[in-house]
Amino acid sequence: MPAPILPPLTTASSVPARVDVLIVGVTGTKDAPTVVGCPPEVEKATAKALGSSLAEAARAVGADPAVGSTAVLLGAKGRRLLLVGLGEDVPTPDVLRRASGAAVRAAGSLATADGGLQVGLALDATEPEAAQAIAEGAILGSYTYQPISSAEVAAPKVAALTLLTGGGKQVAAAATTGATVARAVARAREWVNVPPNLLYPETFADEAREWARDAKITVDVLDEKALAKGGYGGLLAVGGGSSRLPRLVRFSYAPRGAKTHIVLVGKGITFDSGGLNIKPGDSMYTMKCDMAGAAAVLAATRAVADLNLPVKVTTYAAMAENLPSDTAYRPSDVLTIYGGKTVENANSDAEGRLVLADALARSLEDKPDVIIDVATLTGACVVALGEETAGVLSNDDDLVEQVLAAADAAGELLWQLPIPATAKAKLASKVADVKSSGSRMGGALFAAAFLREFVGEHSWAHLDIAGPAFRSEGADGHQGPGGTGAAVGTLVALAQSLAK
Ligand code: BES
């Protein structure tokens, strides 16, 4: 499984001669669109070739300022101008991210069979935040999942990206940061997109090791024997129904001088059939995405390391496949989680919280300042918040503020949900320390209440990404169908803010 192929991104202060498609912005109104960002020499040459002003030509091809809407103009010497809507107001970084993503996707569709387009972006990258967002959007817009096929592999449609900036070291550095984040997001997407017969705990752990190679990260992988020896009863129970046995991957990035220590924990269910409480076919189909939390924390950790952020990060990816078989765990089984707490299993489809419990309990030995877990944990969260917004549930409202600010900076939708005071009583068990699930109503809240049992007094936040982790169809902005890389940007932004 090779890493996704992404185009290199460079910055320049003028349009390189070899650029085939130049992306420029559209603001104003649909009736009177204004083209913005087009370098004067390109504007002049285009107007001359077309025999009309750029504004008139833009209107003629239906250029629309709606964010991410695109139209194409044939410019001088066969170069194409791709006009992308930036909204009617001054574009925020988030608008620029989505618009550049949509524009690069549209540019890719102009490629011929041999691919290899050189794409330039003349979107107002004068501020570092803008440059980072445009770079992220552009690289993510060029990400697609390659089908597994007997046909020859198609050449990438976009061969290289050039970001036009007003110059300045800070802006160029921000573009590089954007590229680093985008590569991590694409890495997470690709892991989600690989089918579950190819990506299972053992191969996922191998891939994680490969991803951390050449980074300042030390990797440890616990296989089934080590998990049994260590007493990881959650992972062993959930993963025991599959002949492809569980793994716990640990990354450690420990730069000198770091003052804050973040633990990241990700749910890595490589396929969630529901187990003995088997899911109906329709809801099982997309369950290869159930390792998106693990993908996000692993991907983000490498981005943090590549960015040299002065913050310590220890990451756990809890990997298992949830299948029914004669070795599967049962509803009413009592499991012993790492560290000794016992759990009555209410439902084998509530598997994510059990593998997370092992990893959370283990992570306390690292003495973290904050713990963030990321998981496609509950259908209830999708019902509550929809398919685009993740939920955050926590025992620390100050941490929630920081996580919400990070999500905002990364352009990800996140909304706080409560953990009601009555939740603890709902998880009471007659046969174990705690029961794995409370009630179907408000399922996201009780899942979080269960996880809270395993973090002690530590400051902790749980991100439920069951909605935004996977896009079943269609594309929007910098996202195509399939895995989205949800939470990667938020985690990197959070690490940036905690590194200060
Ligand atoms: N992986 C699912 C949650 C999920 C649903 C992720 C939809 C992505 C999209 C999780 O393991 C699950 O099955 N949760 C159950 C919990 C219940 C049995 C307590 C659910 O949400 O129904």
Ligand code: MN
């Ligand atoms: Mn499940």
Ligand code: ZN
């Ligand atoms: Zn699951």
